[in-house]
Structure formats: structure tokens, C-alpha cells
Amino acid sequence: MMTVTISKLEAATKQLDTAIILFFTGGNAISIHTLAASAANIFADVAEHRQSGNSWRAKIRDDSGLSIKDLKNILHKEWNFFKHADRDPDATLQFNELITEDLIFIAVLDCGDLQPTTCPMQVFQIWYIATHPEHFPDSEQIFYNAKKILPEITQLNRIEKIRRGEDLLKQNCGQLITNKHEGIVMAENMKMGNHQEPYAFARLLVRSALLGAMLPVITQGDYWTAKLIQMISALVVCLILYGVEKAIYWPIRKKVSFKPLHLAIFRGALLIFVLNVVQSGDIAGALGASAMGALIAMLLFKLENKLLVKRNGTTSSQEPAVDK
Numbered sequence: 001m002m003t004v005t006i007s008k009l010e011a012a013t014k015q016l017d018t019a020i021i022l023f024f025t026g027g028n029a030i031s032i033h034t035l036a037a038s039a040a041n042i043f044a045d046v047a048e049h050r051q052s053g054n055s056w057r058a059k060i061r062d063d064s065g066l067s068i069k070d071l072k073n074i075l076h077k078e079w080n081f082f083k084h085a086d087r088d089p090d091a092t093l094q095f096n097e098l099i100t101e102d103l104i105f106i107a108v109l110d111c112g113d114l115q116p117t118t119c120p121m122q123v124f125q126i127w128y129i130a131t132h133p134e135h136f137p138d139s140e141q142i143f144y145n146a147k148k149i150l151p152e153i154t155q156l157n158r159i160e161k162i163r164r165g166e167d168l169l170k171q172n173c174g175q176l177i178t179n180k181h182e183g184i185v186m187a188e189n190m191k192m193g194n195h196q197e198p199y200a201f202a203r204l205l206v207r208s209a210l211l212g213a214m215l216p217v218i219t220q221g222d223y224w225t226a227k228l229i230q231m232i233s234a235l236v237v238c239l240i241l242y243g244v245e246k247a248i249y250w251p252i253r254k255k256v257s258f259k260p261l262h263l264a265i266f267r268g269a270l271l272i273f274v275l276n277v278v279q280s281g282d283i284a285g286a287l288g289a290s291a292m293g294a295l296i297a298m299l300l301f302k303l304e305n306k307l308l309v310k311r312n313g314t315t316s317s318q319e320p321a322v323d324k
Helices: 008-024 029-050 056-064 068-075 077-083 098-114 119-131 141-149 158-173 200-213 223-252 260-280 283-312
Strands: 176-179 183-186
Touching: 008 029, 008 098, 008 119, 008 158, 029 056, 029 077, 029 098, 056 068, 056 098, 068 077, 098 119, 119 141, 119 158, 200 223, 200 260, 200 283, 223 260, 260 283
Parallel strands: none
Antiparallel strands: 176 183
């Protein structure tokens, strides 16, 4: 018998990914809801444990004026019915499948505040925003982009909407294999719960090279040769810092997570700081330059996302994780 060690967040991630895949590929509605509710509850509990009132469940409670107990009773009504029969073995339930969509979306939001979301989660976010445009104003760029990815989807019936979501899932998250006896399983080229945007590490390297190229040339000689040396130096320093980062983060990887944008900003600032110290030896000047490095890294990261949205038809807000 094989034994595996898994964290709460890993378990919730796998449950939510499976729920989303089943949702888009014709899985059983009760199974989908049970998985999604379990994942949503874990993500909310972890968020609350890290900082009280920080989960989307708590935000809904505050907006609704309900007590946390009453809100849980509402959110967990179907989930509890599907799990327990000790008090009401003969009970029945009028189950509205649309509730599951809202529950999955809330779970994705909480997951995104705790750790990078997976590819199926990103696809579901896009699909949900595009199918509920009345809740998401075009003034927000991310909402506008989601609606552009799935244009006119609101004119379709629910079955056709879900099929459009399945097409987006297959296009962006790897090949899906259908087995009539076992349901839907992911192909080997996509590990559920550990999806990493394929361009993430390449993006980090390109961004680092560009940051290196932005340093002023202070040595005499051919200008472009000096620029090339700066870019190569930036890549070398980037790889060294990335390795150190992984070593430091590894012992606490299950307790701490960072948003991709924040990682990009931190890495940009640190890279520019180190390069400036090596180049000039001026620590005060390097600190000032690191602030500019952080700003440039943030702008480059956002530009990369926009370019990848146009290229792939989906959001790609990942940054290579330090624990992989």
C-alpha cells in the first residue's frame, strides 16, 4: 500500500481541479459540488487561520450581514446533505446546479489569495466572468480581457456555454482523456494541482536580461559588447538568486505563499540591487536603483501577461514558484 504526505492546500487544490474538469466535461453534478464545497471550505479555513476576516467567505458574511454560522449553513446546505444521513436518512433536496458555479468561483478566489491558481482554475475564472458579465465591469482590464476571450457566450444556452469552457480547458490545460468507466482523467502532460505556466521560467530569464540591459554602461569600450556582458551577467545572477531563493523557501513552502506579481517585483528589485553593488560598490545608490528595478519588473510582468492573453487566449499570471 502506497502512502503519500499531502498538505491541506494540496488536497484542496486537487479537489477543486477535479471538480472543474468534471464540470466542463460532463461529470456528475453531485460529485462536482461535493468536491468543490470541500475545497472551498479548506481554502476559506486556511485563509481565516492566517488572518481573521481574510477569506472571501468572511467578505460575503460582512456584505450580507449574516453571522458566520448562518452563512456556513447556507453555503454548506447541499454539501452537508450529500455527506451525512445520520439525522435525516429519508430526507430529499431540491438541488440547483447553478449554486456549484458560484461555489467554485469563490473557491478559486480564496485559492488565488493563498497561492498561484492552476490552469483549470484560471480557465474557470475566465468562463465565469464571461458568462456573468453583469457582475464584472469592463472598466477592470482583467474582466474586459475575459469577456474578449469568450465573446457572445451569454447568447448560448447553458450546455453550449459549458462546451465553450471545455474547449478553452482543452486548448490551454493539456489533453483530456475520457474513460467511460472512470470518468475524466488528466493526461501526463498536466499534473493536477501543480500546473506551472510553461513560459514562466523563460519569462523570468527574459525579464532579467532586459533589466540587466537597462543598467548604465560605465566601462570604456564597445557599447553593445558592454550591453551584452551586462545581460549575460544579469542572467547568471538571476539563476544564482533563484537557487538561493529556493533553498531558503523550501523549509517553509507549505506555510507561506506569494502572489506571482509580488515575486516578480521582489526578484526585479533584488537583481538590480545586486548588479549595481557589483558594478559600482555603492550600496546607497543600489538601494535607490532597486526601487526602479521593482517598478520596471512590475511593468514588464503586466506587459507579458497582456501579450500572452493575445497569443494564447487566456490569462498567464504565473511566476516560477520557488518550491518546485
